[in-house]
Amino acid sequence: MQSIVLSKKGMDSRAGKMYSPVDSETGEYVFLPIPDSRRRWDNKISPEVEYAQLPTRFLKFKNLKEILSIRNKLPVGPAHLDPDLVNIRPEIKTWRPAFGQEGSAQGYLRNLGIGEDVKGVIFLFYSRFKPWGRKKTNFLEGYYIFGWLEVDYTLIPDHQPHPLNYHPHFQPHHREDKNNIIYVASNKLTGTNIPGAGLFNRLSKNVRLSYYNTGNLRIMLLPSSALNGFSFLQNYQQLNEKYCW
Numbered sequence: 697m698q699s700i701v702l703s704k705k706g707m708d709s710r711a712g713k714m715y716s717p718v719d720s721e722t723g724e725y726v727f728l729p730i731p732d733s734r735r736r737w738d739n740k741i742s743p744e745v746e747y748a749q750l751p752t753r754f755l756k757f758k759n760l761k762e763i764l765s766i767r768n769k770l771p772v773g774p775a776h777l778d779p780d781l782v783n784i785r786p787e788i789k790t791w792r793p794a795f796g797q798e799g800s801a802q803g804y805l806r807n808l809g810i811g812e813d814v815k816g817v818i819f820l821f822y823s824r825f826k827p828w829g830r831k832k833t834n835f836l837e838g839y840y841i842f843g844w845l846e847v848d849y850t851l852i853p854d855h856q857p858h859p860l861n862y863h864p865h866f867q868p869h870h871r872e873d874k875n876n877i878i879y880v881a882s883n884k885l886t887g888t889n890i891p892g893a894g895l896f897n898r899l900s901k902n903v904r905l906s907y908y909n910t911g912n913l914r915i916m917l918l919p920s921s922a923l924n925g926f927s928f929l930q931n932y933q934q935l936n937e938k939y940c941w
Contacts, residue, residue, distance in 0.1 A: 698886075699817045701810060703795075705779060706730065706823035714769040715826040719755060720833035723898035725825055726754045726763060727842055729778065731771030732864065744774040750784060755828065778864050779821055781843050781881075781893045788862050793881040793893035795819060795845050796865030802875035812850050812877065816886060819845045819879065822905055824913070835899075838906030838913045845893040848882035
C-alpha cells in the first residue's frame, strides 16, 4: 500500500506572523514560505531566495514582497523555499522539485518507515489560508492541501558537489542537523501523466482539511483509519467516516 504523508508548511502565527492569503471569490491563492534567518553558505549558487524573487499573479501583485509589505509582515531575511515545487530560478539548470526534512520531524517519520528508501511515497503539503480582504464569501479560512510530491529518490546532503546543492538543506547549518534528508520528486505520479510534484492552481472544498468553518480549524476531515498515523492528530476529534472524501 502506498504511503501518504501530510506535511504542514508555510507561514503561520509563529513563523512569519501571517497566514497565506486566498482570493475569497476565485480560490486563487499564494503560498507564503517561512523566513530563513540563518544565512551561512559555502557554495557558488546561493539558496537564498528573497521574497521579491517569488513571483505571483495574485490580485495583480507582482511578487510576495509586495503582499507581505502591504501587511507590514515582510521578514528581515530571505525565504526558506521548501518544499520547492515550481521552478522559479531558471538559471539553475539542475533544478528538480524537492522537499527537505530534518531534526525531530524527520526522526518521527523515520520511526514510521519514511526514510532513505521510500520511492513512491507521496507527500501532501497543507497550510492555513485566510481570505484576503473583508468580502463575505463561502470560501472560509482553514487548512487546505496546496501541493504534492511523489518521491523518486532521497539524498543525504554532505560536503560533496551535487546537482541539487542549491537546495536550502545543503546549507551548513542544515547539514549539521540530525536526520537531514532531501526527498526528490519523480517525473510523473505513478501510473499517470500528472507531474510528480506541483501546486494546485486554486483551492476548493475538495482540498479542505478543516472540518469546522469556525472555532478549532485544526480538527481535520480525515478517514478514521488515518488518525493513528499522525502524531499531531492523536488528540483530535475522530470524525464519522461518512463525512470524509
